[in-house]
Structure formats: C-alpha cells, structure tokens
Amino acid sequence: MTTLHLLSQSPFTSPLDSTLRPLGVRDGLLLCGDACHALQPGSAPLELLEHLPASVAVHALEEDLQARNLTAPERVQVVDYPGFVELCTRYDKVNGWL
Numbered sequence: 284m285t286t287l288h289l290l291s292q293s294p295f296t297s298p299l300d301s302t303l304r305p306l307g308v309r310d311g312l313l314l315c316g317d318a319c320h321a322l323q324p325g326s327a328p329l330e331l332l333e334h335l336p337a338s339v340a341v342h343a344l345e346e347d348l349q350a351r352n353l354t355a356p357e358r359v360q361v362v363d364y365p366g367f368v369e370l371c372t373r374y375d376k377v378n379g380w381l
Contacts, residue, residue: 285309287374291316294328302380303331311340311374313367314359319347322355333358342370 288310290302299321306312312335314321321328322343332341333356345361348354355361362370371377 284375287311287377289313289379290318293317294321299328308338313342315344
C-alpha cells in the first residue's frame with residue numbers, strides 16, 4: 284500500500300527526520316506551506332530530502348514555493364493545485380502531518 288505524505292510545518296520547528304522515517308520506498312512526499320522551507324539551499328532538511336531513496340517521489344506546491352521565494356531543486360517535482368489533487372489519486376492513502 285502506498286501513501287502520499289503531506290507535510291505543512293516548517294522543518295525548523297518540527298523535526299523532519301521523524302516525518303521521513305515512516306516513508307516507504309514507493310511513497311510520496313508533498314511539501315506545502317512552511318514545509319517548503321526544507322528546500323532552502325545548504326540546509327540540513329534539504330540534505331535529508333536528498334538522501335531519500337530515488338523511488339520516493341518528492342513534490343512541492345508551486346504557490347507555496349513562490350510565496351516563500353524558493354525554487355525547487357531538480358529532485359523535487361513542482362505541482363499546482365490541480366496537480367495536487369491528481370497526486371492524491373495516485374496513492375492508496377493520504378497522510379497529513381500537521
């Protein structure tokens with residue numbers, strides 16, 4: 284069973300490694316809201332994301348990246364809101380980390 288993990292909290296106020304630990308090899312991760320700060324160049328959270336298995340799909344919500352003046356590294360697929368909805372249908376379940 285695959286899961287899309289939705290993360291919205293800043294990785295600087297909530298430990299990212301505890302959120303990443305339950306990810307399965309076929310799961311996906313969507314960064315939205317303040318979780319997009321994990322993509323700051325040179326940051327420890329970005330290093331954690333870069334060490335995820337290649338089979339784990341990492342996504343970020345375009346609007347939230349723009350609001351924070353961030354760009355996604357090559358590993359991260361940027362999605363808009365319709366893409367977010369479509370992404371939720373690709374996985375068996377969706378888990379929101381608040």
